[in-house]
Amino acid sequence: MARTTSSALPIRPTAVFVRGAYALIEANYQKELSITDISAALEIGPYHLMREFRRHIGIPMQALQSQFRVEFGKKLLRQGLPVAEVSLEAGFADQGHFTKRFREIVGAPAAAYQRNSQGVGA
Incomplete structure (x- = not known):
C-alpha cells in the first residue's frame, strides 16, 4: 500500500x-x-x-566536467587564443592542468592541436 x-x-x-x-x-x-x-x-x-x-x-561527474571544459578549450584554441589564456577561460586552475586533461581526452598537447587546427606546421 x-x-x-x-x-x-x-x-x-x-x-x-x-x-x-x-x-x-x-x-x-x-x-x-x-x-x-x-x-x-x-x-x-x-x-x-x-x-x-x-x-x-x-563516467564520473568530474570527468564530464573536464570533457566539457576541453571541448570549450578546443574551440578557443581554434580561434587562436594562447594556451595559457584558454586554460583559464575553460575553467582550469592553470595551464599545466589544462594541458594534462587535454592530452588525456584529445590525445595530443593543446599547442600541437592548435598548430594543426590552424594549418601551421602540418
Missing part, C-alpha cells in the same frame, strides 16, 4: 537526478561546481548521485 501522507516526499526515478546533474554540469562547466553543490541542488545524497551518475552515463 502506497503512502499518501502530505508530508511524504515524492519518489523520483534516479534518471531524473542523473539528467539534472548532467544539465547542471553542462550549464556550469567553467565554474567550480562540487558534487556537494550538485547533490544539494537536486536534493539527493552525494554518494548515491555519484554512483548512479557513473552507472547511467559511464
